[in-house]
Amino acid sequence: MPNYNEYLSALILIAALAFLSRLILTWSRPQRKLPPGPKPWPIIGNLHLLDSSPHRSLHSLSQKHGELMLIKLGTSPVLVASSPEMARQFLKVHDANFATRPALAAGKHTAYNYSDMTWAPYGPYWRQARKIFLSEVFHPNRLEFFKPVRDEEGRAFLSRLHALSGKPVLLREHLSRFTLSNISRMVVSGKYFSDKGGSVFELGELQGMLDEWFLLNGVINVGDWIPWLGFLDLQGYVKRMKELCKKLDRFNEFMIEDHQARRAAAGEKFTPKDVVDVLLVMAEKPNLEVKLTRDSVKAFLQDFLTGGTDTSAKTIEWAIHEVMRHPRVAEKAKEELDRVIGRERWVDENDCSRLPYIDAIITETWRLHPLSPLLPPHCAIEDCTVAGYDVPKGTPVIINTWSIGRDPSSWDAPEEFLPERFVGEDVDITGSNFALLPFSSGRRRCPGYKLGRKLVRTTLANLLHGFDLRLVEGMRVQDVCVEELYGLTVHPKESLQLIMEPRLPSHLY
Numbered sequence: 264m265p266n267y268n269e270y271l272s273a274l275i276l277i278a279a280l281a282f283l284s285r286l287i288l289t290w291s292r293p294q295r296k297l298p299p300g301p302k303p304w305p306i307i308g309n310l311h312l313l314d315s316s317p318h319r320s321l322h323s324l325s326q327k328h329g330e331l332m333l334i335k336l337g338t339s340p341v342l343v344a345s346s347p348e349m350a351r352q353f354l355k356v357h358d359a360n361f362a363t364r365p366a367l368a369a370g371k372h373t374a375y376n377y378s379d380m381t382w383a384p385y386g387p388y389w390r391q392a393r394k395i396f397l398s399e400v401f402h403p404n405r406l407e408f409f410k411p412v413r414d415e416e417g418r419a420f421l422s423r424l425h426a427l428s429g430k431p432v433l434l435r436e437h438l439s440r441f442t443l444s445n446i447s448r449m450v451v452s453g454k455y456f457s458d459k460g461g462s463v464f465e466l467g468e469l470q471g472m473l474d475e476w477f478l479l480n481g482v483i484n485v486g487d488w489i490p491w492l493g494f495l496d497l498q499g500y501v502k503r504m505k506e507l508c509k510k511l512d513r514f515n516e517f518m519i520e521d522h523q524a525r526r527a528a529a530g531e532k533f534t535p536k537d538v539v540d541v542l543l544v545m546a547e548k549p550n551l552e553v554k555l556t557r558d559s560v561k562a563f564l565q566d567f568l569t570g571g572t573d574t575s576a577k578t579i580e581w582a583i584h585e586v587m588r589h590p591r592v593a594e595k596a597k598e599e600l601d602r603v604i605g606r607e608r609w610v611d612e613n614d615c616s617r618l619p620y621i622d623a624i625i626t627e628t629w630r631l632h633p634l635s636p637l638l639p640p641h642c643a644i645e646d647c648t649v650a651g652y653d654v655p656k657g658t659p660v661i662i663n664t665w666s667i668g669r670d671p672s673s674w675d676a677p678e679e680f681l682p683e684r685f686v687g688e689d690v691d692i693t694g695s696n697f698a699l700l701p702f703s704s705g706r707r708r709c710p711g712y713k714l715g716r717k718l719v720r721t722t723l724a725n726l727l728h729g730f731d732l733r734l735v736e737g738m739r740v741q742d743v744c745v746e747e748l749y750g751l752t753v754h755p756k757e758s759l760q761l762i763m764e765p766r767l768p769s770h771l772y
Contacts, residue, residue, distance in 0.1 A: 295653040295655070296651065296652055296653050297333050297340075297652060297653060298328075298329065298331045298332055298333040298342065298652045299328045299329055299332060299333065300324075300328050300332040300333035300334050300335075301324060301327075301328060301332075301334060303334070303335035306337070306338070306489065307337060307489070308334070308335030308336055308337050308338065308339070308488070309324075309334040309335050309336065310336055310337060310483070310485070310488070312324060312334075313483055315749060316747060316749050317483055317637060317749065318636035318637050318663055318665040318666070318749070319665070321334075321343050321345070321637070321661070321663050321666065322345065322663060322665060322666040322669070324343075325343065325345035325663065325666055329345075330344070330345050330346035330348065330349045331343070331344055331345075331346075331349045331352075331649070331650055331652065332345070336483065336487075336488035337485065337487075337488030337489035337492075338488065338489055338490075339487075339488045339659065340655075340658060341640075341658070341659045341660070341661060342649075342654065342658060342659070342660045342661070343660075343661045343662075343663060344660060344661070344662045344663065345663045345666040345667065345670075346666075346667060346670055346672075347667055347670060347673055347696075347697040347698040348650075348697070349650065349662075350662050350664075350667060350697040350700060350704070351697040352649050352650055353641060353649065353660050353662060354662070354694070354697065354700075354703065354704040354705040354707075355697070355704065355705060356649075357647060357649055358704075358705035358706055359644075359706070360643060360644050360645055360647050361641040361642065361643060361644070361660055362385040362641070362644070362705065362706040362707060363384045363385035363386075363641070363642050363644055364377075364381075364382055364383070364384060364385075364639065364640065364641065364642055365487075365640055365642045365657075365659045366384075367382070367484065367487045367640075368484050368486060368487055368493075368500065368501050368504060369382065369479055369480045369482075369484070369504060370382030370383075372501060372504035372505050372507075372508055373476060373479060373480060373504050373507055373508055373511070374562055374565070375558040375559070375561055375562040375565075376558070378556075378558050378559050378561075378562035379392075379562035379563065379565060379566045380392055380393065380396065380563070380566045380570075380710070381480070381566070381570075381639055382639075385644070385706070387552050387553050388553045388559075391551065391552050391553050392559075392563065393710060395541075395542070395545070395563070396563075396566075396710040396711070397710050399538055399541050399542075400449075400450065400538055400567065400710075400711070401710050401711050401713060401714055403713070406713060406714055406717070409448075409449045410612060412445065412448045412449055413445055413449075413612070413717070413718065413721070414611075414612075416441060416444045416445045416448065417441075417721060417722065417725065419441075419444075420437065420440075420441040420722070421609065421725060421729060422769065423437060424437060424726075424730065424763055425729075425765050425769050427763060428763065428764060428765055429762060429764065430762070431735050431760045431761070431762060432760065432761050432762070432763050433758050433759075433760055434580065434583060434758075434759060434761055435576070435580055435754070435758040435759075436470075436758075438575075438576040438579055438580060438722075439466070439470045439473075439572070439576050440466055441576070441722070442571070442572040442573075442575045442576045442718065443456065443466070443469065443470070443568075443572050445571075445572075445718060446567060446568065446571035446572050447568075449537075449538075449571075449714075450537060450538040450539070450564070450567045450568075450571070451518055451522075451537055451538065451539050451564070452536055452537040452539075453521075455514070455517065455518055455521075456469045464514055469514070472507060472510050472511055472514075473568070473569060473572065473573055474750075475503070475507050476507060476511070476565075476569055476751075477569070477573055477750040477751045477752050478748075478749075478750040478751075479500060479503060479504050479507065479750075480639075480750065480751040481635075481637070481749060481750040481751035481752070482498070482500055482750070484498065484500045484501070485497050485498060486500075486501060511565060512561065515561040515564050515565060516561070518539060518564060519539065519543070519557070519560060519561065519564075522537075522539045522540055522543060523543065526540070526543070538563075538564075538567065539560075539564065542555065542560045542563060542564070543560060546559070546560055570709065570711055571711060571714065571715075573752055574634050574709075574715055574752060575715050575718040575719050575722075576754075577634060577752055577753070577754045578625065578628060578629065578632075578634065578715075578719045579719055579722055579723050579726070580754055580755060580758075580759075581628050581631075581632040581754070581755065582624055582625060582628040582719075582723050583723075583726065583732070583759065583761075584743050584744065584745060584755055584759055585624075585627075585628060585631070585632075585680045585745075586624065586727070586732070587732065587734060587740065587743050587759065587761070588680070588740055588741075588743045588745070589680055590740070592624065592680070592682060593727065593732070595620055595682075596620055596621060596624060596727045597727060597728070599618060599619075599620045599621065600618070600621070600724065600727060600728040601728075603617050603618060604618075604728060606766070606767065608767075609725050609728065609729055609767060610721060610724040610725045610728055611721070612717055612720070612721050614724070615717075615720040615721060615724065618720075618724060619686055619687070620682065620686060621720065621723060621724045621727070622685070622720065623682035623683065623684075623685040623686045624682045624723070625716075625719055625720060625723060626682070626685045626690060626692060626699070627680060627681060627682040627684065627685060629668075629692065629699065629701035630668040630674070630699055631668060631669075631680055632745075632747075632753070633664040633665055633667075633668055633700070633701060634701055634702075634752050634753075635664060635703075635751060635752055636663065636664060636665035636747070636749075636753055637661050637662070637663055637664070637665070638661070638662040638664060638700070638703055639707075639751065640659045640660060640661050641659070641660040641662070641707070642657065642658070642659050642660065643655065643656050643657060643658045643660070644656065662700075662703075664700050664701075667697070667698060667699075667700065668698075668699070670698060673698040674698070692712075692716075693708070693712060694708050702715075728766065728767070729765060729766055729767045730763040730764060730765055730766055731763075731764040731765075731766055732761050732762070732763055733761065733762050733764070734760075734761065734762070735760045735761070735762060738760075743759060744756055744757035744759065
């Protein structure tokens with residue numbers, strides 16, 4: 264018969280040895296110095312502290328725990344940077360080590376398995392993609408080549424608004440159509456959507472898909488941070504991501520197949536005319552460092568569709584909301600426009616460098632309403648030390664630009680909308696001023712910021728120059744919405760209805 268007492272003694276001895284060895288390993292391992300942060304709960308970590316506006320929740324926590332804080336999203340430790348100096352540490356000082364992304368569900372399901380510019384991990388594929396973007400789409404010569412397209416679409420946009428004189432206008436819808444038309448004509452030589460039917464998508468449906476993309480790419484998905492619960496999809500986000508992917512893929516496939524048919528029809532006379540043509544030709548090249556697959560082409564097209572339209576429209580929308588809340592700002596803008604441009608013509612792109620107050624309104628809008636209140640998360644490639652704290656390999660980093668824009672050590676009266684703070688100031692918006700990061704900074708800076716700035720400056724200037732804007736009857740200045748609808752980018756929770764009375768006659772377009 265087995266001697267159970269001996270077995271029991273052996274098991275106790277093994278357990279004691281395991282416990283002692285663990286203690287020895289703990290004592291011998293150097294203790295990491297980690298940033299402060301709120302105490303996590305079991306399993307969920309600090310997820311219970313984040314509400315529907317995570318940037319605001321994290322801002323409040325940073326007021327207590329500091330400019331660099333450690334939180335736990337589920338079982339994952341995450342760093343949160345909430346000051347210009349901490350942003351500088353991750354985006355400049357240690358930029359090379361934090362140039363990659365964590366592998367979140369959004370990148371897998373809405374970006375062709377991390378194939379786009381937003382979610383692709385740092386490496387040869389991403390560097391090649393960035394080179395394509397800068398040389399084929401956002402090169403200054405190409406932007407200048409497409410200026411007639413922007414001018415034509417701008418005239419059509421203003422003409423539609425002119426025809427609605429005296430009627431309530433939901434400006435968001437018109438801005439979305441305008442930016443979509445612009446980027447579609449510049450990138451794919453056509454619109455591929457219509458607000459009257461007869462196209463692959465209706466405008467409202469396509470805009471709905473883009474809104475859903477930005478929402479789902481910014482959510483806190485529980486399955487990303489508590490992996491063993493991922494299969495349950497508790498919030499339903501992954502299901503929505505997969506459904507959205509199917510819809511967007513249909514649109515992307517239609518564009519590619521249409522371009523391939525045009526190429527086949529042209530035969531040997533074919534020459535690339537737009538970005539889709541260029542990408543399809545490049546996908547056939549055998550000497551690329553990383554071969555472009557069909558999914559790569561679709562992911563890049565989706566980048567142009569999302570990044571090229573949404574950010575410009577949202578900036579203009581936020582600026583109009585703030586101008587309507589501050590009538591003195593509208594009056595100062597009109598005074599500058601009348602003095603510099605006059606009342607005999609509309610504003611051209613080339614005029615914008617002579618409109619410092621319009622620029623100040625835009626810059627102040629980016630400060631108070633950053634396009635991405637939480638930048639897409641970065642991730643540590645290797646162990647390192649940041650600001651005296653140990654950061655293990657694989658640690659995600661969230662940079663709270665919403666909090667940075669309200670940093671009292673950088674901004675006087677940070678909660679107030681004061682464009683005057685930028686008048687006469689040489690303020691960099693391209694990434695070297697870490698108190699103002701509308702396009703991020705470092706290796707992951709948005710490559711399309713020059714195009715976005717052109718669209719925003721000219722469009723906002725013409726809206727303020729060409730129309731007298733007023734609120735619909737019964738609405739007060741204090742009723743203008745400044746609450747955000749959260750996502751990867753944010754726009755006002757409630758769209759603003761305006762009455763737009765023309766100041767300039769239509770024949771001056």
